[in-house]
Structures are given as structure tokens and as C-alpha cells.
Amino acid sequence: MxxxxxxxxxxxxxxxxxxxxxxxxxxxxxxxxxxxxxxxxxxxxxxxxxxxxxxxxxxxxxxxPKINLFEIGISEEPGVTAISTTFGPLSSKPLLRERSLSLDIYALLGISGGLGCTLTHTLVIPLDVVKTRMQTNPGEYNGVFDGAATITREEGIGALLLGTQATIVGYLWYGISVYPSYAFFKRFIASSLLSPAFAVAHANDVALVAGALASVIASLGLTPLEACRIRAVAQPELYRDAG
Incomplete structure (x- = not known):
């Protein structure tokens, strides 16, 4: 075709x-x-x-019988038409394994990653507070629900939101950094450090290494903020007002 x-x-x-x-x-x-x-x-x-x-x-x-080609308005460039066939608009050119990523694509990866990570981790802050208290004060609570009820009764409902600032900032950085970094390292390793044939044959290994490198970069910013979050949850009398 x-x-x-x-x-x-x-x-x-x-x-x-x-x-x-x-x-x-x-x-x-x-x-x-x-x-x-x-x-x-x-x-x-x-x-x-x-x-x-x-x-x-x-x-x-x-x-x-012969396939009639026709032009349709499907292309990565606005206003540019693409040749289509009975079998779809991609059948008239070879398929590419990877698409090149521009700076605006990396920016979109960072924005979407940052918003996604921030939203998901913000929703579970109360659970994170109870988990941290159970880890720093073992034996004090009889499970997650008892921990949440005890913390609310003794310190108020606001105590279940301890460490919110650090969580938001930390995971905003994590999402902004880890997704673009993963995409960059995956392509850099496959195209610049390895031959195409070797990269294709070891695609899973390339993805694992790229993910590990991206996680290192993301953790450099997340780890200090996680330390702030844990201190705010474990010792609110000292760190709650500090932000």
C-alpha cells in the first residue's frame, strides 16, 4: 500500500x-x-x-482496482492538506516509530504533568496525613479511620490538611520535571547513544533507564519538600505556622 x-x-x-x-x-x-x-x-x-x-x-x-487518492485537511501544520486513501490518511507514507518533540510539546508535557500530579496528590492529603502520623507514632491509632477520627477530634478538621503547601509545590515540580525529562531521555538515548536497531530491540530497557533518570531529576526537587511536609504533619506545633 x-x-x-x-x-x-x-x-x-x-x-x-x-x-x-x-x-x-x-x-x-x-x-x-x-x-x-x-x-x-x-x-x-x-x-x-x-x-x-x-x-x-x-x-x-x-x-x-486502482485506489483514488484525494486530499483532506489532516496534517500537523494548520492549513496544510494531506493525501488520503481508502485505507486512511497515513497509508501514503511510511510510519515513524517516534515523532520529534518541539519545545512547545515539552512545555505541554510539563504543564499537564504538573497539573495532574498536583491534583491527584492534593486529593489524598488527608490520607497522607494519617499515614505519616501512623508511621511517626506507631501504635497510637487503631487503623486509618481511627487515626482520621482522632486527629480531627483532638486538633480539628484542619489538621487533616497539614503539609498542603509542601505537597502542592513538591508534586507540581515533580510533574513539571518528570514527564518532559522522560520523553527527552527516551529519545536522546535511542537516537544519540544507541544505534536505531539496538534501540528498537531494547525499547523496554531504554524506557526503564529514561524513567530512572527522569525520576532522579524530579526527586531532587521533591525530596526537600517531602521533608517539609513530614515535619509539618509530625510536629505541627513547630512547623504548622511556618508554611
């Missing part, structure tokens, strides 16, 4: 010259019509009326 210029025709012919004359049908819905491996009959990948044909003049594969 790729245009001739993008087809690895010579390599395909070396692998299997029989594909030039191969035909097939995907009509019906019986299991027998679908082979275990589509390489045995690649025409099963096409809608019923289409077949593959080798063009000796263009030295490439074509689909019959």
Missing part, C-alpha cells in the same frame, strides 16, 4: 518471488478463510475487492 518510492521491492522479491503471482480472497467469515500467518496469503489484509499485483514497468507492487 506504500507508494513505489517507499517499497523495498528488491528485498521483497529476494525473500519470496512467489508473491508476484499470489492471489487470495478474504470473503466470508469462516475461520478457514484466515490463515495462521498472514504472510501465507497477504491479500487477506485487504478489503474483498482489492488484490495485489506486481507492475513490471514501475518495478513495484500496486493494488487493483
Amino acid at each position: 506504500l507508494p513505489p518510492v517507499y517499497q523495498p521491492t528488491e528485498q521483497l522479491l529476494k525473500l519470496d518471488k512467489g508473491v508476484i503471482t499470489q492471489t487470495g480472497s478474504n470473503k466470508g467469515s469462516k475461520l478457514d478463510n484466515f490463515t495462521p500467518n498472514f504472510q501465507e496469503d497477504f491479500t487477506l489484509l485487504l478489503p474483498n475487492k482489492y488484490q495485489i499485483q506486481y507492475n513490471d514497468i514501475e518495478k513495484s507492487y500496486t493494488i487493483t
Whole structure:
């Protein structure tokens, strides 16, 4: 389905010259019509009326009957049209494994990450307060619900929001830093430090290393603020008013 210029025709012919004359049908819905491996009959990948044909003049594969190309307004650039086909707007060009990221994309990753992390961690601040108290004062509470009730009764409902400032600032920084850093390191390692073939074969390892490096950067800002949060929760008489 790729245009001739993008087809690895010579390599395909070396692998299997029989594909030039191969035909097939995907009509019906019986299991027998679908082979275990589509390489045995690649025409099963096409809608019923289409077949593959080798063009000796263009030295490439074509689909019959001919597919009418048309332009539609789908493109990354505003106002620029893209060539579409029966099989969708992406079928006229090779697929890319990764898209390049500009500074505005990194900024959007940081903004969305910061807002997401801040929102989720702010919602669980009361639970975090009880958890911290249970860790710093073991045996004082009989579970999470007893801890929440005791803290509210003895210190007021506002005590369940101790450390809010540090939580918001800390996880705002965490989200702003970790998501863009992960995207950057993942692409930098794959494109600059490793060969493309090695990076593809070890994509999971690249992602793990990129995530670890991004977490280190995020933790450099989060750790001091977590220390402030824990002090504010564990020793409110000293740190509550300090902010």
C-alpha cells in the first residue's frame, strides 16, 4: 500500500518471488478463510475487492482496482492538506516509530504533568496525613479511620490538611520535571547513544533507564519538600505556622 518510492521491492522479491503471482480472497467469515500467518496469503489484509499485483514497468507492487487518492485537511501544520486513501490518511507514507518533540510539546508535557500530579496528590492529603502520623507514632491509632477520627477530634478538621503547601509545590515540580525529562531521555538515548536497531530491540530497557533518570531529576526537587511536609504533619506545633 506504500507508494513505489517507499517499497523495498528488491528485498521483497529476494525473500519470496512467489508473491508476484499470489492471489487470495478474504470473503466470508469462516475461520478457514484466515490463515495462521498472514504472510501465507497477504491479500487477506485487504478489503474483498482489492488484490495485489506486481507492475513490471514501475518495478513495484500496486493494488487493483486502482485506489483514488484525494486530499483532506489532516496534517500537523494548520492549513496544510494531506493525501488520503481508502485505507486512511497515513497509508501514503511510511510510519515513524517516534515523532520529534518541539519545545512547545515539552512545555505541554510539563504543564499537564504538573497539573495532574498536583491534583491527584492534593486529593489524598488527608490520607497522607494519617499515614505519616501512623508511621511517626506507631501504635497510637487503631487503623486509618481511627487515626482520621482522632486527629480531627483532638486538633480539628484542619489538621487533616497539614503539609498542603509542601505537597502542592513538591508534586507540581515533580510533574513539571518528570514527564518532559522522560520523553527527552527516551529519545536522546535511542537516537544519540544507541544505534536505531539496538534501540528498537531494547525499547523496554531504554524506557526503564529514561524513567530512572527522569525520576532522579524530579526527586531532587521533591525530596526537600517531602521533608517539609513530614515535619509539618509530625510536629505541627513547630512547623504548622511556618508554611
